[in-house]
Amino acid sequence: MSHIYLILIYFHLLLFQGIDINHYKKVISTSDNDSLVVNAHIMMMKSFGPNKMDSVRLYFNKAFDYSKKKNFLIGETILNHNMANLLSVHGDLSEALVYANAAAAGAKKQKDELNLARAYGLLTVIYGRKGDFTKSAANAFSSLNIFEKLKNKSGMINAYIKLSAIHIQIHDFKSALKYCKIADSLNKEVKDKDFELDIVNNLAIAFAEQGKLDDALEMFKRVSNLTKRQKSKISAHASALMNIGLVYKEKKEYKKALDYYQQSYKVSLDNNYPEGIVKNMQNISVAYYFIGDYDKSNQEALKALDKSREMGVIDLEVEILEGLRSNYLKQQDYKNAQKYTEEYYEAAMKLNVKEREREISGIKDKYELEKTQEQVKLLNQINETRTKQRNLSIILLVIAFFSMIVFAYSYYRIRILNRQNVINKDKLFESNQIKDRIFSIIGHDLRSAYVSTLGILSLIKENNISEHEKSSMIDRVIHQSETALETLDKLLHWGYSQIRGAKITLEDFNCATPIKQTLDFLQQLIQEKQVVVDNQINEEICVLADKNHFNFIIRNLISNAVKFTPNGGKITLKSQEEKDSFKFFITDSGVGIAKARLEKIFTADSSSTSGTQNEKGTGLGLIICKEFIESNGGKIEVNSIEGVGTTFSFTLKKGKC
Template identity: 25%
Template sequence: MLSEKNLVINYKTSLFPIVVCALLLFSTSSISAQSSNERDSLAHKLQRLKSTNKFNPKDTTHIKLLVDLAFSYQYLDSDSLYSVANRALQYSKKIDYYHGVVRSFNALGNYHYNKGNREKAMPMFKEALELATEVDDVDSELAILNTLAQNYSFEGNYAEALNLNLRGIDLAREINDQKTLSVLNENIAGLYADQKDFKNALMFYDTVQKFNRNLGNETVDAETQSNMASLYKDAKDYKNAMFNINRSINIFEKHKIYDWLAYAYQVKGDIYLDQEKYKWALYWYDQSDMLFKHQIEDDRIQIQLMNGMAKVYFGLENDSLSLVYAKKGLALSKKIKSLQGQIDCSETLYKVHKKKGDNPEALAYLETFKSLSDSLFMDKNKQSLSLLETKLGYEQEKKELIEANEEALAKQRNYIYFSVIILLILSIITFVIRRSENIQKKLNKELKDKSQAVIQREAQLHEINKTNTKLFSIIGHDLRGPIGGLQGILKMFTEGDISTKELVSFIPKLKTDVDNISFTLNNLLSWGLNQLNGVVTKPKRVSLSYLVNNNTKLLSEIAQSKSIKIINQLPENPRIWADNNQIDIVIRNILSNAIKFTPENGLITIEAEEKGDMWQISIRDTGVGMTAEMQRSIFKDSSNITTYGTNNEKGTGLGLSLCKEMVQKNNGEIWVESVPRKGTTFYFTVPKAQNRYQKAS
């Protein structure tokens, strides 16, 4: 490709068109003869992989190559991008390859966004970002944050764009990702540049160039220089603008980076357009246009190019071509829902029609321009409207409106003064009347608040006394006995009343008592914290099978001692959305009770069934069962009856009360069905986890 260094600029009208035509013809043939080395390399690797005997399309190596190939089509062949990324997504889902799912969603989101379909793109970006965070895929998370920030900036939502860039910078600093730090700081510089805050923009560009020097990558540096050239152009510093854009063009041509090269050509055209050098501006716009026709599919840059060419032809007095390009840019802006593109092209069309004397069309585009400008800039992002308002005389309109309002107010001033006097008199009378009412209301409110506070405090004290009573009852009744027995045996041993052999014979009994004490203390601690609001429910994605298997193993020794068989009939890997520790306590207590009240050679069955958006878990035993009266009382907080199992096992009397509280905290219900001497079934429900691609807890 040619750059300005290869040109001898001649401003004679007769020679210039010949030079431009020759250069354009040469550029077209050069572009069509070139191909992307990156895509060729990826395609070659894919072909080699497919030719191996053990090739599997669901292999992660194959998926990675597919995703890389999809991204290589961005701005070049959107249909190929969509097709390849969609294949990669399907393969990734089938093998739960989360990294592939994240990158495929990112690629598909870019496809839809570049097509103007924000409604499809943004959910894909957000789902990809959430999954990348969950599976700790930092590289993908940074890439998506960068993409989202650029998209929000393109939409004019600078506050959200800045927030995402700052979030990405924090993450990139944690892993010392110099390249991403360069990109994100450059994004922020672009936000300031869009608001014409050139001082702050250049400050961030200084930071970007420091990162670029550390990277030593001339391509990355060229991308920065092309953006800085655009900033210098907006600041009317054409010397620095031309210096930066020429350097970046040389590097992009050298490495055949067509998407950035098309942008750089367009920026160079903008620089000449700003200086009213229309023929040179047209030449560089044509260079950029050639790339769009043969290599690039980037509608956002093409909109700027179409509007730039429309302005050039307007400056060259060729109003018909100016209309053609401005209308192309407007149509493309509407297609991808680019508000800024519609604003810029509407402004150009207004000027062209105004010059032609076509006042109705000019007025229509002026109204479109004004309404779109208002909708874009009337937000909290501190965007500047001054330049556009000055160009179309908005300040003059505001001034005239203010003067008209002041004139109308002057005519009504006497009425206002009169009204103020009457209102003042009425206000004094109203003040005197309402003052006493307000004082009375205030006193009533204070009395009511204090009464309510006393009632609440009384209720709190009642609950505290109730809790203390229950704690002391359990400690005195269910813990003191086993601990006292253990203490007595040890005292007899130390005093020589029993021999070592006799002490050893007590060990199975002591172990059972210690296990019961431990289980009771765990329940007691959980219940006590619950009553004192010390437990916060933290739901997350949990494997129900994992909880059931753990508790089955934990209680297997007790079950085996009674020859009780525990059957796990859960479906394959059910996932719930609940607090892991609380549901663990529920399962352990119900399963422990089932073992406790089931005689020897009994059977315990654990099942789960889907009920809408809930899982219904049941634990069924062939134990002694319960009467109807007992079923009504077992879940009550006031219930503190210690019961004994079929082998005289002790309990605290608070296990099922605790289970009820834990289940309810997780938005579930618990109930029991029982027939005396036949068995008991406990049921409880918990919400199902969402079907997302993530690892279970």
């Protein structure tokens, strides 16, 4: 049931209502108690909530400067935690990670296990919202271990609820139900109503996702009863009613579904809950569609469309437009069907662009943040140097006997700091090169692809071409879009690994499966070019490396081999055991690489070339391969003869499978 609406503690928006702003402003201006002052700033941040981040940042910076000046370390930790929470709710997940990690680091430094456990819990939520459930689960278990050590039952329940939510997301429902039961058992002692709500809701969603609709229905009704007539849980109550309707829809009891959608809509409308209003408008439209009343379905869908556009919820707008298109096709109203089909594709394109802009913005934010940190570090070092020089001068005036020693020491320290300053400047210069490379590719490769695509779509829209030409052009649009997406993915890999530094997770694994998956993925292109692939790699080979890195390396190298091998050519995959590692070889009978390009093929100066069928690239893939291989303790080499072929080889440490 992909449309069940999650209202888990794992994801939901925390509401901060009824905050007395004047009271906290007075505390900030009059109190000399560090804890009270910092807490007042935090309450002011919460009063603005995640929708006014400029004001939130203003109070955060004031409080952080205050804590620095007073050397109030726990204040810094708590501020970082709250800033990360608000950024997460706002959707700035990359920046939220920076503050959450800072909160965890501060708690570790102070040996504050309670706040460390809370920081791990926050990292669980952020990684979960980013879709990285491996890291999310790891942080949840770290949080749980500390809470168990502290015998903090509320913290343990919270961690188990998060673990159940994670396992629902990865469709491991057996584990999800297990963690729900543990949380429920602990909550029988704590008797926290909010925990009970989250547990029951997780159970309901787990049952619904497994198709156990009667069990899910029972649980969602419990959620509805738990949240009924509670002002602070209006969104949860409206969502529970809507989820009951969704379950009835799955059971094909459309009139009952419609009844609960209308109840949820009324609750949302009476309590000014915009998200519930527009979602239920759409659901009511869908219910009328299944009942067979297409006119009412269209009426409700059009109201929902206006509301979604008013709220700027573009993903919901796309869903509604798709429904309208289906409705009018069903009614054989082809004029309106065409109209909403065009609007659907236009909105879908905006949604895709918006998501990509958000990813690129994340890279840019990381770059700007690191550049600022480097500048602050440099200024601190300069101030430290000046302070030490002044102190040394005083000592020289007072103790003449030590003048030469002090002079030598000062000279030595200055030399070290100057060298460090040069290193820092080089890092800043390198970061600027990375930024220029990223925006150069965005400006040229991606723009070129979309300009060409728009040109083809315009020709198709004019409808002055034959069906054969139209089919050929659509194939070209698909190919160009796939190429642009591949370029963007590599661009994001490059930017992330360069700006933030790639973190690796080493594990022992067998290489046969990822290699087979790569060959399966490329099978269509291999068959089209009639390339023979001879896979001689031993199926028992086990390496110690980051599995995601290995998947990227092998996929990129084999993909390149196919790209630069002409029709009827051959690609050979081999492996060789060495003392402490395995060496892999990917050899093709392709066009080869010019000697001038070989010298800089793994650097940012490398330029891309087209494949034998004019396949495009960015030149980033091999650079990322080299960085991934070296970060896993290996090395990569290339040998090539123009017109004969190319062999890429790389090593990885032996594993224990």
